[in-house]
Amino acid sequence: MAESLEELKNEYEYIIMEGAGSPAEVNLMDKDLANLKAAELADVPAILVGDIERGGVFASLVGTMELLPPEHQQRVECLIVNRFRGDPELFIEGKKWLEEKTGSAVHVFPKLDISMEKEDSLSLPEIEKRGYKPGAQLDIGVVHFPYLSNYTDVEPLLAEKDLSLRIIRKPEDWGDPDVVLLPGTKSTFADLHAITQTGVGDLIKGHVEQGGILFGICGGYQIMGEKLIDKEGTETGVIGKEEPGLSFLPFVTSFISTKTTRRKPGLFTHASGQSFPLDGFEIHLGSTLVDRGNEPPFMVEANGNHDGVYAKDGQIIGTYLHHVFHNDDWRTWWLNQLRIKKGISVQEKVSYTKIREDQYETAAEAIEQYLDLDKLINIMKKNEKASKGGAI
Structure with a gap:
């Protein structure tokens, strides 16, 4: 993995490493290479995303953070509440509660009416x-x-x-x-x-x-x-x-x-x-x-x-x-x-091809509108190893 990451750093300015499933499967923690262990090996910061549409997002985010070992907790730089419906003003108190409970900044991203290829x-x-x-x-x-x-x-x-x-x-x-x-x-x-x-x-x-x-x-x-x-x-x-x-x-x-x-x-x-x-x-x-x-x-x-x-x-x-x-x-x-x-x-x-590109453009515009990109980019550049090719 280290060799592949180095190759990507030489070719791209920023790298996003996507996890798979929950990073807090305690019964698999010693074998889980698909989540924060990979971030640890690459020595990059992480963002934790929770799906509010599924319900239980407060328990999911706080519970995940508390189940992570200390070295992985410290790697999480911010949280994203994904697929939020309705008036964002109604979530101000929820955002504040999550930030106080986890010590991490919280971003809220809306539910988008787009269809993208899934895994x-x-x-x-x-x-x-x-x-x-x-x-x-x-x-x-x-x-x-x-x-x-x-x-x-x-x-x-x-x-x-x-x-x-x-x-x-x-x-x-x-x-x-x-x-x-x-x-x-x-x-x-x-x-x-x-x-x-x-x-x-x-x-x-x-x-x-x-x-x-x-x-x-x-x-x-x-x-x-x-x-x-x-x-x-x-x-x-x-x-x-x-x-x-x-x-x-x-x-x-x-x-x-x-x-x-x-x-x-x-x-x-x-x-x-x-x-x-x-x-x-x-x-x-x-x-x-x-x-x-x-x-x-x-x-x-x-x-x-x-x-x-x-x-x-x-x-x-x-x-x-x-x-x-x-x-x-x-x-x-x-x-x-x-x-x-x-x-x-x-x-x-x-x-x-155009339909696909339009969906990605819609997602990109929403990311620019609802997420603090400057802050996310600064997170990617946070440590010295990531500065050669920012990663998260």
């Missing part, structure tokens, strides 16, 4: 809330894996007005999807087994046999092959364990201990000659050896390597490229191919 499965409620659109002309079903990951991959589809995005957990959720999406997973073997046991795997096979479109990303792509082999026991704990895949694509995926993590620019080219630049990232265990035959790759990377498969003129698509749907031009073209096939009107491009 992994936390995005699932947002997809379920905003995704289902009764009467929508296109229906896309996203298979829910118990070990799902990178559900933000599908969030750009929420911006398409004529598209309904549904989560498929069990056969009763199946409906009549135009496209079935197999997302990323933290455990390919376990999630393949899960959909096989529930019967969703058989429904996927029937969907493809009837001409339906199947799209797999990362772990979902691996599941679409002929076989999974856990060569080193990194996935299942059993060295050499093998499992038959759904057998839609001619490849075998072997799992080893080395993890692939990288940015991944490339080019998608259709048989018609149309091509689109693509950008995203790759993060997975497993190496996939593809025997494409006459089927083209999904994309050719900037380094010349081939990724994925675009089989049967797009009826079956598999790729390791996360955030593929964040590429606005390609996503619009792909969806319009579905619309043409179904005999419905094509649509103009929806710039999810």
